[in-house]
Amino acid sequence: MDAKKIREDFPVLQQKIKGKQLIYFDSACMSLRPKQVIAAMNEYYEQYPACAGRSIHSLSQRVDEEYRKAREVVAKFIGAKPEEIVFTRNTTEGINLVAYSLGLKEGDAVVTSDIEHNSNLLPWQALFKKGVEHRIVFSGNMQFDENNFRKAMGSSVKLVSFVHTSNLSGYTFPAEKIAKIAHDNGSLVMFDCAQSVPHKQIDVHKLGADFIAFSGHKMLGPSGMGVLYGKKDLLEELNPFLLGGDTVANSTYETHELLKPPEKFEAGLQNYAGAIGLAAAVKYLEKVGMNDIEKHEEKLNEIITDGIAGINGLKIIGPQPAKLRGGIISFVVDGLNPHDIAMALDSTAGIAIRSGAHCVHSWFNANNMPRGSARASLYLYNTEEEAKIFIGKLREICNTLR
Amino acid sequence: MVICIIALVVFSIAGLWSVRYRQLAREAFDCTFRTLTFQPCRTNLQDRIKMNVTSKLIGRFPSLARAFYKYFKIFSWIFVIIFFGSMFYTAYTVYNLIVYGTCDPSSSSATCTIKQAASFLGCGLETLFIYITIAVLSILLVYLVYKYVKLK
Numbered sequence: 001m002d003a004k005k006i007r008e009d010f011p012v013l014q015q016k017i018k019g020k021q022l023i024y025f026d027s028a029c030m031s032l033r034p035k036q037v038i039a040a041m042n043e044y045y046e047q048y049p050a051c052a053g054r055s056i057h058s059l060s061q062r063v064d065e066e067y068r069k070a071r072e073v074v075a076k077f078i079g080a081k082p083e084e085i086v087f088t089r090n091t092t093e094g095i096n097l098v099a100y101s102l103g104l105k106e107g108d109a110v111v112t113s114d115i116e117h118n119s120n121l122l123p124w125q126a127l128f129k130k131g132v133e134h135r136i137v138f139s140g141n142m143q144f145d146e147n148n149f150r151k152a153m154g155s156s157v158k159l160v161s162f163v164h165t166s167n168l169s170g171y172t173f174p175a176e177k178i179a180k181i182a183h184d185n186g187s188l189v190m191f192d193c194a195q196s197v198p199h200k201q202i203d204v205h206k207l208g209a210d211f212i213a214f215s216g217h218k219m220l221g222p223s224g225m226g227v228l229y230g231k232k233d234l235l236e237e238l239n240p241f242l243l244g245g246d247t248v249a250n251s252t253y254e255t256h257e258l259l260k261p262p263e264k265f266e267a268g269l270q271n272y273a274g275a276i277g278l279a280a281a282v283k284y285l286e287k288v289g290m291n292d293i294e295k296h297e298e299k300l301n302e303i304i305t306d307g308i309a310g311i312n313g314l315k316i317i318g319p320q321p322a323k324l325r326g327g328i329i330s331f332v333v334d335g336l337n338p339h340d341i342a343m344a345l346d347s348t349a350g351i352a353i354r355s356g357a358h359c360v361h362s363w364f365n366a367n368n369m370p371r372g373s374a375r376a377s378l379y380l381y382n383t384e385e386e387a388k389i390f391i392g393k394l395r396e397i398c399n400t401l402r
Numbered sequence: 403m404v405i406c407i408i409a410l411v412v413f414s415i416a417g418l419w420s421v422r423y424r425q426l427a428r429e430a431f432d433c434t435f436r437t438l439t440f441q442p443c444r445t446n447l448q449d450r451i452k453m454n455v456t457s458k459l460i461g462r463f464p465s466l467a468r469a470f471y472k473y474f475k476i477f478s479w480i481f482v483i484i485f486f487g488s489m490f491y492t493a494y495t496v497y498n499l500i501v502y503g504t505c506d507p508s509s510s511s512a513t514c515t516i517k518q519a520a521s522f523l524g525c526g527l528e529t530l531f532i533y534i535t536i537a538v539l540s541i542l543l544v545y546l547v548y549k550y551v552k553l554k
Binding site: 340343347397400 | 449450452454471472
């Protein structure tokens with residue numbers, strides 16, 4: 001994999017920010033887009049900007065075709081069938097769709113990890129008002145604790161909803177093991193794959209997941225575009241929580257007849273350009289190779305982890321071996337505000353990282369770290385040179401300000 | 403944080419011409435109001451100001467950068483005291499000039515910069531104030547014409 005050649009496809013990397021060459025280490029929040037994705041979306045807007053599934057003219061036929069192809073491309077990418085792919089706005093919407101459509105009732109329980117993004121925490125907190133119990137599995141040294149997980153299980157657990165790869169630490173939970181224990185217990189399993197699908201080869205059957213949700217904007221695709229995968233038979237059972245145009249085959253003043261999944265979950269006019277852009281992003285990732293991307297990120301993470309290890313007062317959040325943290329390096333430095341580190345990196349070297357709670361406020365509050373952490377997150381377009389500049393600048397900032 | 407008080411004055415003036423500074427002025431106002439009512443600041447404006455200055459110093463003057471970062475609160479208070487001190491003396495001087503015709507009526511030998519400037523230009527105080535007003539208005543006019551042309 002040639003990261004330098006890949007960079008040529010990303011217009012944003014050709015420009016300077018505040019007179020400095022941009023070093024983008026915030027891909028866990030938002031990935032950059034290659035020309036191919038932008039071109040695919042522009043092509044829709046320029047050449048066939050029509051509705052799908054409603055009109056019979058040529059433009060509409062083409063949108064139908066491209067939208068169908070996009071679903072097929074995404075389905076193949078994660079080893080699913082096209083009818084198991086529901087297009088959503090993002091991961092959050094996917095998780096909410098399951099939370100509100102599954103028919104959870106008083107006495108049921110949902111199990112999550114202790115390091116969930118707000119997207120996989122707040123929906124369950126909201127269901128608490130309906131009497132649905134939310135159980136949290138606390139992890140030992142920020143890794144999966146099987147004993148705690150087994151203790152949390154029980155006959156009332158109807159759904160296990162875990163983050164697959166943590167956006168805070170980069171740690172990937174053992175999905176297969178979690179799914180097996182959950183299924184043995186008779187509960188369904190959902191994974192928040194927002195940080196795993198963009199960075200490694202994912203096969204929903206190997207994971208053993210009943211549902212997975214992920215976002216386009218973290219995998220070179222457009223923002224406002226996400227995916228919910230659900231097993232066909234489960235999607236058929238669920239009741240959509242949004243109803244309207246494109247979800248029904250027919251309606252009278254009193255009743256309506258819903259379409260089959262996935263259409264019954266896609267209410268209203270869809271983000272066709274988004275779906276087409278997402279398909280282009282998937283094709284781009286497949287062309288580069290997901291295994292190569294994963295290895296590339298691990299290699300960069302190793303360089304950075306080794307390089308910053310000697311910085312006085314710096315602590316990495318999550319498992320210490322870089323190999324267990326994919327492309328994410330979340331850290332705190334004693335005596336320094338993470339926001340200050342991020343601002344100093346941006347101002348002095350044009351390095352974009354994220355700082356704060358990364359939407360995992362619950363974990364930071366539980367660990368008495370209200371200021372959060374600084375987080376560098378890598379992707380296929382990052383290089384070893386960038387990693388070395390980051391190490392040097394971070395060292396300079398920490399040594400100067402501490 | 404007290405630095406927001408200076409920011410409020412500076413950004414409010416700059417905000418007359420730029421939307422960007424108007425937003426900053428709003429943040430500074432919120433921060434000033436909360437500071438004066440003994441509540442914690444909700445914006446991170448002071449942190450941005452602190453890091454903007456610190457970042458510029460890191461490469462060239464590391465010791466100064468460290469001192470500024472660590473003792474930002476003390477620096478903020480110093481800036482605020484100097485700011486209000488100079489504001490007070492400027493107002494006092496202008497008052498003396500208008501009422502007594504000199505910056506410091508208690509000392510006839512005291513130097514008065516505004517008066518010196520007037521004599522350097524060979525005009526009276528009133529004429530100098532007119533010149534200053536014309537200069538400010540001209541700058542404003544040039545700026546507005548520039549913005550208009552740019553918008554066009």
